[in-house]
Amino acid sequence: MNWTNYYKRQLIPLAISRTNCLPPTLANFGLEAALEELVDGYKQASNWEIKYDYTALNSEQIPGDIALNLFRVTQEMLSNSFRYSSANLIQIKVIASQISIVLQYNDNGKGFNLSKEGQFKGSVYKISKPGCSHIQADFKLESEVGKGVNLYIKKDLL
Secondary structure, eight states, X not given: OOHHHHHHHHHHHHHHHHHHSOOHHHHHHOHHHHHHHHHHHHHHHSOOEEEXXXXXXXXXXXXXXXXXXXXXXXXXXXXXXXXXXXXXEEEEEEEEOSSEEEEEEEEOSOOOOTTSTTTTTTSHHHHHHHHHHHTTOEEEEEXXXXXXXXXXXXXXXX
């Protein structure tokens, strides 16, 4: 038996199912705690300055599908910034109220040309746009070469 192929066949479905599951912190403590844990992990693993602010104007938890999509978008944005942007400053701001939740993400990295075909291959756009459509959220991504990336997502809760 070829053990390498066996393990690959076993691990790929596991990795896919893990991606589809709620992260434990998100499931147990909500979006604010999960994002804080995510940001802290990137701060410890890099020399970036990451400014993170979560303002909750109400005490209600964000619904699970919305929280998961916003978490995954933030996760993908941080991953892309880490791999591609050469950023040294990232700002993440979340404002949650009874009527809406807003996620803003900015980095001062090298940016990219949004109109260039194929620019989004494997990137945040493939995750964010469908995820935002699924939860019926407004989605705006801006970037220019040399000017970093700006992301704005707003989901009405009422």
